[in-house]
Amino acid sequence: KKLAKQAKAYSDSDINEVGVIGAGIMGGGIAYVTADRGMSVVLKDINKAGLALGLSEANKLLAKQVEKRRKTPIEMGNTLNRIVPTLHNAPLASTDLVIEAVVENPVVKAKVLAELEELAPNAIIASNTSTLEISGLAKSLKRPENFCGIHFFNPVHKMPLVEVIKGEKTSDETLAKAVSYVNKLGKTPIVVNDCAGFLVNRCLTPYFHAFNQLMTDGGQLAVIDKVMSKGFGWPMGPALLLDVIGLDTAAHCIDVMAEAFPERMYKPEINLIQTLADRKDFGQKTGQGFYRHSADRRGRIK
Ligand code: NAI
Numbered sequence: 001k002k003l004a005k006q007a008k009a010y011s012d013s014d015i016n017e018v019g020v021i022g023a024g025i026m027g028g029g030i031a032y033v034t035a036d037r038g039m040s041v042v043l044k045d046i047n048k049a050g051l052a053l054g055l056s057e058a059n060k061l062l063a064k065q066v067e068k069r070r071k072t073p074i075e076m077g078n079t080l081n082r083i084v085p086t087l088h089n090a091p092l093a094s095t096d097l098v099i100e101a102v103v104e105n106p107v108v109k110a111k112v113l114a115e116l117e118e119l120a121p122n123a124i125i126a127s128n129t130s131t132l133e134i135s136g137l138a139k140s141l142k143r144p145e146n147f148c149g150i151h152f153f154n155p156v157h158k159m160p161l162v163e164v165i166k167g168e169k170t171s172d173e174t175l176a177k178a179v180s181y182v183n184k185l186g187k188t189p190i191v192v193n194d195c196a197g198f199l200v201n202r203c204l205t206p207y208f209h210a211f212n213q214l215m216t217d218g219g220q221l222a223v224i225d226k227v228m229s230k231g232f233g234w235p236m237g238p239a240l241l242l243d244v245i246g247l248d249t250a251a252h253c254i255d256v257m258a259e260a261f262p263e264r265m266y267k268p269e270i271n272l273i274q275t276l277a278d279r280k281d282f283g284q285k286t287g288q289g290f291y292r293h294s295a296d297r298r299g300r301i302k
Helices: 002-010 025-036 048-067 073-081 090-094 106-119 134-140 172-184 200-216 221-232 238-245 247-260 272-278
Strands: 017-021 040-044 083-086 097-100 124-127 147-151 161-165 188-192
Touching: 002 172, 017 025, 017 090, 017 106, 025 040, 025 048, 025 073, 025 083, 040 048, 040 090, 048 073, 048 083, 073 083, 090 106, 097 106, 097 172, 106 124, 106 134, 124 172, 134 147, 147 172, 161 172, 172 188, 200 221, 200 238, 200 247, 200 272, 221 238, 238 247, 247 272
Parallel strands: 017 040, 017 097, 040 083, 097 124, 124 147, 161 188
Antiparallel strands: 147 161
């Protein structure tokens, strides 16, 4: 209740300009939903191809809105204009919130986060990490009180839930600002405790282990996916979900969870997710994962 009250106090005032670091599957989606709600976005990546992908994703989603007459072409243009793509750090200086969405690697993330503290001195900083503890990532920061987790789900424009994670040193003010930002997106924030995988990925990881086990016991991919989606009314089964997440990201997450919970989330001897990731068959984003996908990373499965 206290948090909701504080978040209300921050709504519409504090978060107007948002930096997003990493224009991949998640960064592109976060940039789109943020710009769609009237905030300006600085979308930064280390390579042009990454930026182009992030932007084309926003473009496609907006074009669909125009097609369905939910937006006018002018509104589409205005939303796109609110996203400033960049390979440089300078535009981050005036942001109120920066969300880090680079690869799920603690060393890379620690470096990026420490730089952000210097580059965006007035911003609160958040990580979109799927599994890494926020208190652990905070160790690279001089002002850990300004840092929290804001964990979106994929695809960002469709999934209403966002986990907001309070690290050991996150201040109530930072948490309230994060919650108010999520509210501003029209999404549902859930404040969760800090531990590897938070809440959702602690449920999801054993599910992926069970899928891997079924496959190594001779199960059939398409049958498992059909049974799990039809049986539970879920939009997709585990293999397709893994392809959508990205096998590289999923493999990193499984490693983190195995280290954090060695008794319960062991790393399996035969790990099909790791095998595909090692082959660079990352799923939808590369065109090949458990399934083959069309060239368009959000495209239909062939
Ligand atoms: P991705 O591989 O699609 O994109 C990562 C992007 O970060 C790439 O465009 C890469 O060029 C860029 N990048 C790498 N190092 C950088 C740096 N130093 N500065 C700026 N950009 C840099 O990865 P994805 O799937 O978007 O994941 C990003 C984060 O979001 C990870 O922490 C992941 O665990 C988390 N996440 C992923 C979900 C998913 O379903 N894929 C769901 C929820 C969270």
